[in-house]
Amino acid sequence: MINNQNELGDLETRAGDIKNIAFNVKNNADQLRKEAARRNTRVLILTAIVGVAILAYIILPLAYGQ
Secondary structure, eight states: OHHHHHHHHHHHHHHHHHHHHHHHHHHHHHHHHHHHHHHHHHHHHHHHHHHHHHHHHHHHHHHHTO
């Protein structure tokens, strides 16, 4: 009987540990997702700036006949 109670206590402890690990993994995944979204936004903005610069480089000389 005591052995079963000890095993139950161990199972509860392991279940709590697994729950904590799952919570940490979820938090880390959320942080990683947010960081990836920030990086994607930065890349999108830089791509847009380069695209506008290239268009300006092409269109401005045509517009002013140079």
